[in-house]
Amino acid sequence: MRIIVLMKQVPDMEKVKFDREKGVIDRKSAGTEINPFDLNALEAAVQIKETRGAEVVAVCMGPPSAEVALKEAISRGADRGILLSDRKFGGSDVKATAYTLAAGIKAIGEYDLVFAGIQTVDGDTGQVGAEVAQFLDIPHIYFVEKIVEANEESVTVVTDIWDGVYVKKMKLPGLVTVTKDINSPRLPAFKDKMKSRKAVIPAWGMDELAEFLDETETGRKGSATMVKKIEVPKAVHRKGLLWRDNMDTALNEFMDILVDKKVIEVE
Amino acid sequence: MKNYSGVMVFVEQKNKEIHRVSYELLGKARELADQINEEVVCCLCGPSEIDANELIYRGADKVFHVQDEEIFGNPEVMTYVENIVKIIEEKKPEICLFGATSFGRSIAPRVAATLKCGLTADCTGLAIDEEDMKLVQIRPAFSENILAHIKSQYLPQMATVRYKEFDEAKRDESKTGEIINFSSVKIKNNPIEVLEEITEEVFNITDARVVVSAGKGLKSPEDFKMIEELAAVLGGVVGSSRPLVEDGFISKAHQVGYSGNRVKPNLYIACGISGAPQHQAGMKEADMILAINSDPSAPIFNIADYGIVGDIYEIVPQMIEKIKNKKA
Structure with missing residues (x-):
């Protein structure tokens, strides 16, 4: 069984700064990390590997420096990592990104399952997974919070969708995106961390993917949407009447507000 | 054309x-x-x-x-x-x-x-x-x-x-x-089969007019009773920040935030919630926000219309009493 895990390197959201005047994201203001939801996807793949044996291949599209994300994936249980990297991939929107990732997966060869996080914390779209599935012509299930069973033929999962919780069975190959509830990703062991540093990460660009990738379908050229403007809105700030002492007075005043705003109906 | x-x-x-x-x-x-x-x-x-x-x-x-x-x-x-x-x-x-x-x-x-x-x-x-x-x-x-x-x-x-x-x-x-x-068009040999819908409690936080949420200031799952009571007297429902859902205090349907539900009630009461950006993403658009927290520097106060610096274990029960008296 071969499981592919899609990953993205994202800025550390706790630290990244935004320039309101210029309307830009200062990516240099923060370090990078693996998109948190992708760690859940990787953990789900590694758990299947542990119970029934599988090869786990992590795939990341990004600049050459994104190699570190794939090394981290190896330290967390992936067998190998493949970086999709080429200047011509730059500026890809959802469609072009999904198309390029699908080409990378095709170039790997046979596979049974593709895992991805439900969304990235920078792009926030949650659309790439399903588009990859469409480009690969395989089915997908979103919002998976539990894997009931996985084998070579099919996967049975619990998914939170349509204002309900459903059990779905999907014939493989297929793609699954996972929520944070599916598991708690383990930290890598020290020896695995050390070992992963030596891992060789192949980088595939236009040349390596030529058989599966049309230059006009990737990068800025292959994108169907364009970002015209970025706005950095002011942080919400409310006037904030703060009561610090005399709780009884505070509560009485707040009661009057509730009555005034008709939250409490008084006869 | x-x-x-x-x-x-x-x-x-x-x-x-x-x-x-x-x-x-x-x-x-x-x-x-x-x-x-x-x-x-x-x-x-x-x-x-x-x-x-x-x-x-x-x-x-x-x-x-x-x-x-x-x-x-x-x-x-x-x-x-x-x-x-x-x-x-x-x-x-x-x-x-x-x-x-x-x-x-x-x-x-x-x-x-x-x-x-x-x-x-x-x-x-x-x-x-x-x-x-x-x-x-x-x-x-x-x-x-x-x-x-x-x-x-x-x-x-x-x-x-x-x-x-x-x-x-x-x-x-x-x-x-x-x-x-x-x-309609039917798919032959559909690779996906929906086996069943697991019916869980029908609870919808996104339509509530009033949401009373608890965060890490709540010490045990039983203490949700007072949060529930406050929500009940206000005709609202109970919400929660992510940590309490992770610790199994309450089900995910109640989670408010970036990876939970986004709510826009008339009144949002945050009890013992510090107000991390991830939580704010789910509630900052409420019409009116009251925050109760013992730490005056908690970020939740920056986005609240009203704030009470104090212990939720003292304030929430008092508030329930006062609302009951008002309505009586």
Whole structure:
């Protein structure tokens, strides 16, 4: 069984700064990390590997420096990592990104399952997974919070969708995106961390993917949407009447507000 | 003549009941269609019993009703995608809107990839650019820190739109329009089988008028009783920050935040919640916010209209008493 895990390197959201005047994201203001939801996807793949044996291949599209994300994936249980990297991939929107990732997966060869996080914390779209599935012509299930069973033929999962919780069975190959509830990703062991540093990460660009990738379908050229403007809105700030002492007075005043705003109906 | 025309709304239904986001989309679609002088059309996939007239009363000029008594009874993505794609290919709308519900976000990307058009996720604003009459799609990204203005380069211009962002279209029974029925396309050897719906408690936090939430200031799961009581006397429901859901204090249906539910109640009371950006993403748009926290430097106070610095174990019970007295 071969499981592919899609990953993205994202800025550390706790630290990244935004320039309101210029309307830009200062990516240099923060370090990078693996998109948190992708760690859940990787953990789900590694758990299947542990119970029934599988090869786990992590795939990341990004600049050459994104190699570190794939090394981290190896330290967390992936067998190998493949970086999709080429200047011509730059500026890809959802469609072009999904198309390029699908080409990378095709170039790997046979596979049974593709895992991805439900969304990235920078792009926030949650659309790439399903588009990859469409480009690969395989089915997908979103919002998976539990894997009931996985084998070579099919996967049975619990998914939170349509204002309900459903059990779905999907014939493989297929793609699954996972929520944070599916598991708690383990930290890598020290020896695995050390070992992963030596891992060789192949980088595939236009040349390596030529058989599966049309230059006009990737990068800025292959994108169907364009970002015209970025706005950095002011942080919400409310006037904030703060009561610090005399709780009884505070509560009485707040009661009057509730009555005034008709939250409490008084006869 | 233009090849593509009209603003199409994908109408989401479950058990023959139309999701309210569809009415919100109809309101916005009418506004956009009037600006570009085009029609509002709906794509409704569901049993014949659903009254498509309701969509006409809410402003649609035409409803394309793909009728099937069975296949639309499950959130089965492949089936929906196949049928929606067929309608879009035939009717060629210029703009296509889906609710950014879990289901909408699961089908729309697949529809877009099939049609090789763009798709903008989870929009909170939509407008027509008066220069080229194209759709400007506005959406938050970077965990809600920025707003991106996006335009599509291909047709249809497609977007998913956040629930509770726009007002519902007003209902007017005197409105007229056309309902056109279509037969459904069934997928042979569907690779996905929906085995069952696990029925869990029917609880919907997003529609509540009042939400009383607890955070790490709550010491044990039993203490949710006082939070529940405060919510009950205010006619509201109980919410929670992420850590308490992770610790198993309360089910995920109650979680408010970036990876939980987004709520917009008339009143939001945050009890013992520090107010991390992830939590704020789920509640900052409430009409009125009261924060109760023993730490005066808690970030929640920056976005609260009213704040009480104190112990929730003292304040919440007192507040319950005072509300009861007021109402008595």
